[in-house]
Amino acid sequence: MLARQQVDPAAPLWRAAQVFRLLSWTYALYFQVSKNAELDRPVLGWVLFGVLTGWSLACGFAYLRGFGRRRSWVLTEAVMVVGLMATTVIVASEHWTLANQSWPTTLWATNAVVSAAILAGPVAGMGMGLAVMGTAAALKGAIAVDLVRSPTILIELSVGLAIGMAANTARRAHAEVEKAARIAAALAERERLSRHVHDGVMQVLAMVARRGREIGGETAQLAEAAGEQERALRRLLSAVDIEPEAAAAADGDLGLLLRRHASDRVSVSVPAAAVYLDPRVAAEVEAATVNALTNVERHAGPGARAYVLLEDLGNEVVVSIRDDGPGIPAGRLEAAIGEGRVGVSKSIQGRLAALGGRAELTAPAGGGTEWEFTVPR
């Protein structure tokens, strides 16, 4: 569809079908040679067989080259098959017709079924099989087909079904492979961009931030802006480097989920390896962590920093969130909860309890407050 030539996933089927076309034509020729003398109008019989041969060549060419692989051509093929079958009425007696296969098409008629199946799947293939056999039956004046003596109708239906399904499978597989290739290409491109940005833009931004801070004054503000952009870019790239965010959420890698909340004010320490939890559990723990971080922002003062630590202990996972704010004086913790100072503590504890874990809030003597979430695996 784009500039690049589209690959037809059914192309091998089309090629195989033309081999069948040649074989079935050979069979039709054999039938024609042995039976022509019995026809009422043998000369016309050869002329019509010539038409069949010409059409075979045209189809073979059209399907192999590809321009015939469309609805109008396949429908024309069906009309030709049915039309040729119908000429039996002109060239042979009714008695002969009843005693013989459909002339001059015989097995060759199946080509229309094959083409329809490859082009449009099993339903179209079986439909074409019914149409072809219906024509044959109508010519013999006998709709009731003797399945015991002539299972042709079943064979036609099976051919339509099997080849149609093969064509659909080929198309689906091709689509999947293409999709995978597109995703791989997109990832490779992102990685390339990430390297490029890391080696260029980020280094310069970081340097501007560093030098600007040293110079001070108004330049320090520029430095702050450059530093902010550098950190934002780094976070963006590190998230991209591993895997797309959506995939992380689906996998439940709590480490990746938590790292997204790192900022100038929030340090996030996680193991190098992924920390997998049930995705819903991971999302809940992340939400509780965000609650705690929001609490730090509201209550620990403007200069406070927060430190998140994720530990994987095998049978349980521990998340600690510490802030370096003024903390809570000894013995005042219960009162503080009552005052709403740690207003979200109920919601945090509720979340963890629902996961079968626990959340504890402590206020060490040295200042700051610390949450510790423990989640069983």
Added chain:
Amino acid sequence: MSDDVTTVMVVDDHPIWRDAVARDLAEAGFEVVATADGVGSARRRAAAVQPGVVVMDMRLSDGTGAQACLEVLAVSPSSRILVLSASDERADVLDAVKAGATGYLVKSASKAELGEAVRATAAGRAVFTPGLAGLVLGEYRRIAQQPDGLRDGAAVPSLTERETEILRHVAKGLTAKQIAERLSLSHRTVENHVQATFRKLQVANRVEATRYAIEHGLDQ
């Protein structure tokens, strides 16, 4: 080392940074004896000048900082390596520690912080961040959770209770001084504990690498 000026080699593939870091360190009183932009050049120059401290970036023109740490220490075993990187404290930094780096500083650190970190590294002290402590802690726990079959042999590094406690405090953002106060230890003892956790990983890594080499006939 203390009676002489500390010699430094700066390894960074970005010229802006390489030059700026070298200049800052020279201004801070260090003697910058070499600069390099890749693993190969770092190895060659380290072999020639035997720098006291190597300030190492994580992404180099021809390899990773961890690789460069291994190769530099192979030709200049007395050098101490401080990783200075914009990298976000992930697996590559952990690899550098396992390869023998004893310090890690982010590139956003100020000139004064950089000078202090190089001084500490030269004096044999560990330079660390909360993120690095979290990674080291995670690495020990990963090792501890491996099935017994995978860790035959004696070289399985593990943390003492005290070391675990200290690493957790570091990872939660407490400074060595704050930790020392909480645990009633000296500031130096806290640093020594952190350093021990790095060194054990490094030794285990080296034993692992040697065993791998012997098993695969690469030790000639």
